[in-house]
Amino acid sequence: MKGNEALGEAAMRAGCKCFFGYPITPQTELSAYLAKHMAKRGGTFLQAESEIAAVNMVLGASSCGVRAMTSSSSPGISLKSEGISYIAGSDLPCVIVNVQRGGPGLGGIQPSQSDYWQATKALGHGDFQLLVYAPASVQETVDMTFKAFDEADRYRMPAMILSDGLLGQMMEPVMFPDIVPDIPEKPWACCGHKNKREHNIINSLYLKPDELENSVLERYKRYDAVKRECTDAEAYLCDDAEIVITAYGASARVAKSAVNGAREKGIKAGLFRPKTLYPYPVNEINEACRSAKTVLSVEMSMGQMVDDVKLALNCRIPVEFFGRTGGIIPTPSEVLEKIESLSERSR
Amino acid sequence: MAVVFERPHALCDVANHYCPGCTHGIIHRLVAEVIDEMGIEGDTVGICPVGCSVMAYDYFNCDMIEAPHGRAPAVATGVKRAKPDSVVFTYQGDGDLAAIGTCETVHAAARGENITVIFVNNTIYGMTGGQMAPTTIPGQVTQTTPYGRDPKLQGFPLKVCELLAQADGTALAQRVSVDSIPHIREAKKAIRKAFENQVNKRGFSIVEILSTCPTNWGMTPLEALERVRTDMIPYYPLGVYKDKTVWNGEEDK
Numbered sequence: 001m002k003g004n005e006a007l008g009e010a011a012m013r014a015g016c017k018c019f020f021g022y023p024i025t026p027q028t029e030l031s032a033y034l035a036k037h038m039a040k041r042g043g044t045f046l047q048a049e050s051e052i053a054a055v056n057m058v059l060g061a062s063s064c065g066v067r068a069m070t071s072s073s074s075p076g077i078s079l080k081s082e083g084i085s086y087i088a089g090s091d092l093p094c095v096i097v098n099v100q101r102g103g104p105g106l107g108g109i110q111p112s113q114s115d116y117w118q119a120t121k122a123l124g125h126g127d128f129q130l131l132v133y134a135p136a137s138v139q140e141t142v143d144m145t146f147k148a149f150d151e152a153d154r155y156r157m158p159a160m161i162l163s164d165g166l167l168g169q170m171m172e173p174v175m176f177p178d179i180v181p182d183i184p185e186k187p188w189a190c191c192g193h194k195n196k197r198e199h200n201i202i203n204s205l206y207l208k209p210d211e212l213e214n215s216v217l218e219r220y221k222r223y224d225a226v227k228r229e230c231t232d233a234e235a236y237l238c239d240d241a242e243i244v245i246t247a248y249g250a251s252a253r254v255a256k257s258a259v260n261g262a263r264e265k266g267i268k269a270g271l272f273r274p275k276t277l278y279p280y281p282v283n284e285i286n287e288a289c290r291s292a293k294t295v296l297s298v299e300m301s302m303g304q305m306v307d308d309v310k311l312a313l314n315c316r317i318p319v320e321f322f323g324r325t326g327g328i329i330p331t332p333s334e335v336l337e338k339i340e341s342l343s344e345r346s347r
Numbered sequence: 348m349a350v351v352f353e354r355p356h357a358l359c360d361v362a363n364h365y366c367p368g369c370t371h372g373i374i375h376r377l378v379a380e381v382i383d384e385m386g387i388e389g390d391t392v393g394i395c396p397v398g399c400s401v402m403a404y405d406y407f408n409c410d411m412i413e414a415p416h417g418r419a420p421a422v423a424t425g426v427k428r429a430k431p432d433s434v435v436f437t438y439q440g441d442g443d444l445a446a447i448g449t450c451e452t453v454h455a456a457a458r459g460e461n462i463t464v465i466f467v468n469n470t471i472y473g474m475t476g477g478q479m480a481p482t483t484i485p486g487q488v489t490q491t492t493p494y495g496r497d498p499k500l501q502g503f504p505l506k507v508c509e510l511l512a513q514a515d516g517t518a519l520a521q522r523v524s525v526d527s528i529p530h531i532r533e534a535k536k537a538i539r540k541a542f543e544n545q546v547n548k549r550g551f552s553i554v555e556i557l558s559t560c561p562t563n564w565g566m567t568p569l570e571a572l573e574r575v576r577t578d579m580i581p582y583y584p585l586g587v588y589k590d591k592t593v594w595n596g597e598e599d600k
Binding site: 194 | 388389390391392394401402404405407408409410411412413414415418421422423424425426427428429430433434450451453454
């Protein structure tokens with residue numbers, strides 16, 4: 001199944017009842033799949049007049065307590081950032097999919113990872129975070145979609161699936177878990193009080209600074225829990241690794257091949273692959289880098305996650321960077337070459 | 348002793364922040380009276396705009412959602428699609444609905460989104476201190492048109508009811524005023540129709556209400572009401588621009 005279509009199927013199985021989108025490449029198949037299947041299965045698919053309208057429709061549906069999702073690709077996510085900030089500020093859960101393409105501006109339509117900073121640090125104005133999941137296979141895209149809906153509801157915050165044009169377009173076999181979605185009660189929802197309770201208000205406006213600060217502090221307490229409970233990562237051949245490659249998503253697939261190549265040449269290389277980008281798996285990376293002398297961040301960007309790698313390692317270990325951008329996927333041999341040169345240097 | 352006049356239940360018993368003489372208070376009351384009379388408070392979800400009525404969520408007793416600037420029709424769409432049995436209304440000013448939110452407004456109408464839009468037109472941005480609005484009348488002095496709005500420089504105002512009457516999905520587009528008792532009675536009838544249309548699944552209904560802003564117009568409340576009659580109604584004629592009593596699209600969306 002195609003990555004984008006599998007994501008759409010997973011969303012419906014995870015209890016997503018409303019999808020609002022706007023056409024953009026390379027997320028196209030996701031919308032098309034949901035347009036075909038969602039109404040038949042008791043949900044709502046609506047093509048909005050803009051990315052801005054789509055994300056605000058998500059805000060409305062989520063306000064009713066319904067699981068809702070929108071998807072786009074890089075330039076479209078920039079347009080959604082206003083709504084995402086309001087959703088976060090109103091403590092609403094939802095899932096946002098970014099099938100990344102090259103930027104800035106209109107950029108290109110080939111796979112890229114140049115929205116890492118946007119996803120993890122700057123998806124709108126104000127103090128807030130999104131849960132950010134970074135799948136590296138179609139199966140993981142499916143599994144993370146279920147998780148994203150659950151955790152978004154649990155912490156009342158938006159969650160993002162940070163995919164890319166490669167993961168979205170490629171086909172892999174996939175198993176859908178046999179899960180009946182367990183959607184929590186949402187007593188805060190605005191769906192009519194039925195004359196049984198006080199009226200609910202969903203709002204992100206606090207004109208008094210102390211009230212606004214308190215609302216942000218409360219949100220950051222939840223983020224602390226998210227940091228304790230939601231980090232996820234894979235460490236591959238890291239136990240004795242002297243060179244640890246850090247990479248997520250599509251570039252981690254390339255990096256894994258390069259690590260295997262390096263091992264064949266007797267170089268002690270390993271791969272650390274964060275599956276959550278916010279919260280960043282800080283403990284896990286330190287564990288994976290115990291024997292590392294050098295760390296190499298491999299990305300399809302000019303170097304964005306590399307900052308988080310340095311922060312997580314507290315600059316204890318030298319961190320190098322290798323990346324291709326603009327829609328170019330690095331080849332395993334390019335990465336292997338870089339590993340070899342680092343290995344020689346450290347000898 | 349019989350009670351002959353009281354606060355509608357759908358209106359919260361709190362002091363509001365509106366300026367003296369502003370007609371938001373009248374319009375809030377009319378909406379609340381209609382909600383009471385139709386017995387729909389428990390099913391109603393209101394969407395607030397950004398602007399003077401941004402804090403309307405504290406004034407209406409139904410569930411309320413605060414939308415980003417101009418996005419109320421999109422938020423309302425999300426609510427209505429998720430919960431088709433709810434009664435959804437937006438309450439928006441002219442800057443919110445006819446400038447930054449034009450796209451959301453026009454497309455909600457074109458889709459025949461089954462919602463009720465209460466559009467308060469006072470020809471100015473009130474909350475931010477009186478700047479030119481999309482509805483500011485030619486010649487009108489505002490903070491950002493200190494020499495009067497000159498159509499050669501700032502273009503012409505948008506006539507929203509006339510515009511939305513062209514959309515096939517619009518069930519009702521009516522302009523009313525609250526400057527006098529007969530006009531207030533007319534306004535309430537229009538608001539009631541706009542809510543009834545929704546309950547009867549007739550599509551998109553908008554009631555544009557000419558309103559005052561004594562503070563930013565630099566007028567007394569009485570002068571402001573007079574301006575509605577002398578300047579606004581001639582430019583924005585009251586009346587029904589579209590009334591499709593039989594909705595011939597899909598019954599429930």
